[in-house]
Amino acid sequence: MLMAGNLFLFMSFQMLIPTMPPYIKSIGASGLEIGLVTTLFSIGAVAIRPLIGYMLEYKSRKPLVLIGAAALLIITAVYPLSRLVFVLLLIRLIHGLAWGWSTTVNGTAAVDIVPNSRLGEGMGYYGLSVTIGMIIAPSLGIYLFHVTSFTNLIFISDILGLFAVVLLAAVHYRTPDVVKNTRKEDLTFSYFGSLIEKSSWYPALLSMMACFGYGTIVTFIVIFGEERGIDQIFLFYLFNAIMSSFSRPIAGKWFDRKGPKGLVLVCSSVTFVAMWVLSFAHSNLHIAIAGILFGIGFGSLLPTLQSWTLAQTPAKRRGVANGMYFSAIDLGIGLSGLFFGVIAQNVETGTLFQISSVFFLVVIVMTFAQGRRKSLTEERAVS
Template sequence: MLMFGNLFTFMSFQMLIPTLPPYIKSIGASGIEIGLVTSLFSIGAVLSRPFIGYMLEYKTRKPLVLIGALALLTITIFYSFSTVIVIFLFFRFLHGLAWGWSTTVNGTAAVDVVPNSRLGEGMGYFGLSVTLGMIIAPSLGIYLYQVTTFTNLIYISGSLGLVSVILLSIVKYITPDDVKKAKKEDLKFSYFGSLVEKTSWYPAFITIIATFGYGAIATFIVIFGEERGINQIFLFYLFNAIMASVSRPIAGKWFDEKGPKTLVLFCTTVTFIGMWVLSFATSNAFIIIAGMLFGIGFGSLLPTLQSWTLSKTAPNRRGVANGMFYSAIDLGIGLSGFIFGFLAIYIELGILFRISSLFLIFVIVFTLVEGKRKSITEQKAIS
C-alpha cells in the first residue's frame, strides 16, 4: 500500500517535470529562468531535508507522511494561478520544500519494513514505484500538455495527488524501537549533522555526480524533441518504464548477493551509452533504443545507490541517510538544470547531452576508487 501511495505521489509530481520548462518558456522565460525551474525546486528540497531527517529520529511515521502528501497536493494546485514568472518560480521553491519533506519520510517509512538481509531487493521493489512514477508520468504529462490546457494538466496532477493522500492515510506504518524510545530533548539538532550521515556519505556523493549528468535530459528532453521534430518523445519514457520494471527485481537480488560496486558500474555504463544514443536521435527508433537503455541503466542505478547508502547506516539514522540521498539527487539535478540551462543558450542540445554524459565517467572512476579504498582498509585491518 505504501508503494502504491508513493507511486501516485511520484505520478502527480513527475508529470510536471518535462512540462513546466516548456510552459514557462511559453510565457516568456529566458534560458536561465527555465533552468531556475529545476534549481529553485532543488534548493527548497535540500533545505527542508535536514529538519525532517532530524524529526524522523524521534517521531512516528504516519503524521509526517500525511503532512508531506497534503503539502504537495496544495502547492500543485497553486500552479494553476501562476502566470507571472516570478510567482511561478516562488511556487516552485515551495514545491521543493514539500518534496524534500515527502520523499524523505516515504523512503524512511519503506526501509523501516524491509529486513536488512533483503534491503537491496526490498528497496528495489519500493524504488520501482519511484521509477515508474518518474517514467510513466512524464509521458502522460507530455501528452496532456500537447492536447489540453496547462490548467487541466495541473488539475489532473492534483487528482493523482489526492489519490496518494487517501492511500497513504490507510497504510499501517512501523516505527523502529530506537525511534520510539528517543526523546526530542535528548537529541541535539545540527543542520549539517542532519544533512549528512557520515557513515554513508560516499554513495550519496556518487549520486550527486550521476544525477548531475542526468539533469540535462530531465530539463530539456521535451524541448530537444521539439527542436529535432520528434513528436513522440513520450516513447523515451514509455520504454524506459518497461525496461526498468523488468530489470529492477534482478538488480535488487544482484545487490543482495554481490554488493553494489559491480552493479553501479554496469548501470552507469549502460546509461552512458543511452545518453549518446539519445543525443544523436532524429527519429522515434533512436528514442525507443535510448529509452530502453535508460530503463536498464538509470532505472536501476538510483535504487542501487540508495540501498548502498542505507546499508551503511544505523536504523535510527536512516531518516537522515534517506534525506541525504534524496538531497543528493535534487542537488545534482538542480545544479545541472541551472548550469546546462545557461549553456543551452550557446550549445545545441544534442551536444549538451553528450557533454553531460561525461559526468557518468566520473561515477565509474569514483566507484572504482571506493572499491580500492575499501580493499586497502580491509588489508590494513587484517594486518
C-alpha cells in the same frame, strides 16, 4: 500501497517539471525567473531535509507521511490562483519544502518496512515508484500542456495527488524500536549534522554525479526529438519504464547477494552507452533502443545507490541518510539544468548528451577508486 501511493505522488509532481517553465514564460517571466522555477524548488527541498531527518529520529512515520502528501496536494492546487510571477516563484519555493519533506519520510517509511536481509530487493521494488514516475509523468505533463489548459493540467495532477493521500493513509507503517524509545529531549539538533550522514555520504555523492548526467534527459529530450524530427519520443519513456520494471528486482537480489559496487559499475556503464545511442538517434527505433538500455542501466542505478546509502547507515539515522540521498538527486538535476542550459546555447542537443555522459564515467571511476581504497585498508588491517 506505499509503492502505489508514492508512484501517484511522483507522477503528480513530475508532470509539472517540464510544464512550469513554459507556463511561467507565457505569463511574462524573464529568462532568470524561468531558471528560478527549478532553482528555488531545489533550494526548498534541500533546505527542509535536515529538519525532517532530525524529526524522523524520534517521531512515528504515519503522521509525517500524511502531512507531506496533504501539503503537496494543497500547494499544487494553488498554482492557477495567481498569474503574478513573484507569487508563483514563492509557491514554487514552498512546493520544494513540501517535496523535500514527503520524499524523505516516504523513503524512510519504506526502509522501515523492508527486512534488512532483503534491503536491496525491497528498495528496488520501492524505487520503481520513483523511477516510473520520473519517466512517465513528464511526457504525460507535456502532452496535457499541449492539448488542454494549465488549469486542467493542475486538476489532473491534484487527482493523482488525492489518490496518493488515500493510499498512503491505508499503509501499515512500522517505526523502529530505537526511534520509539527516543525522545526529542534526548537529541541535540544540528542543521549540518542532519544535512550529511557521515557513514554513507559517498554513495549519495555518486547519486548527485549520476543525476547531473541524467538532468540533460529531463530538460532536453523533447527539444532533441523536435530537432531530429522524431515524432515518437515517448518510446524512450515507454521502453525505459518497461525495462526498469524488469531489471529492478534482478538488480535488488544482486545487491543483497554481492553488494553494490559491481552493480553500480555495470549500471553506470550501460547508462553511458545509452546516452551515446540516444545522441546518435535519428529514428523511432534508435529512440526505443536507447530507452531499453537506459531502463536497464539508470533504472537500477539510483535504487542501488539508495540501498547502498541506507545499508551503511544506523537504523536511527536512516531518515537523515534518506534526506541526504534525495537532496543529492535534487541538486544533481537542478544544477544540471543550469549548467547544461548554458552549454546548450553553443552545441547541438545530441552533443549535449555526449558531454553529460561523462558524469557516468565519473561514477565508474569513483566507485572503482572507493572499492580499491577499501581493499587497501583491509589489507593493511590484516598485515
